[in-house]
Amino acid sequence: MNNEKFLEKKMRFAKGYIVFGFLLIVINLALSYWAIKIKDFWFSMIGIWGVIFIAMGIVRYFLYKNQSILKLYRVHENDERSEMLRGKAGYLTFVFSSIALAICSVIFVSFNLIWPSIVVLAILFVQFIVFYMLMWHYSRKL
């Protein structure tokens, strides 16, 4: 992937952050305009996250404009050894989180907390589905 294509891809991410941040702020304003009752905590949380996303987008935008920093990002992202390391570490993390979620659900059941246990099992199930969907998706590409 050449520098221009990589910059284009990264800029899309940076703009996505800014758009998402604005979207959160618009949601926040819309909720207050229509006086929809949610707790004050959520009003401030949505607004704060909106500002955080906009700030992250702006910082990324200016970082990617710097050619030497962009090159560092490109090498780190496209380096074949780093990709292999991420793949190995990612798979082990997946196995670890699956075991941790299974243990959590057993602990919840033993404390008679049925709903938390069901939620944890649902997350575990979704995690497996996402994993195999991604495997299928990438197996068609490679």
Added chain:
Amino acid sequence: MKNILEQLRKQMSISQLELADAMEVSRQTISSLENGRYNPSIVLAFKLARYFDKPIEEIFIYEEEEYE
């Protein structure tokens, strides 16, 4: 798989970082290749061969018993 990358790099008097820059990989990748801890993809092997102007089999020496 053994290789003569370090030898070739030293002959050209370039650092690992310079070679990494030319190949668009990290310095750690070059270091791992030189130590024989990591085998490159065919694309990287070709890039290295072109950079040093040598055939791949001259740079990378495949030893069958390693994989048996």
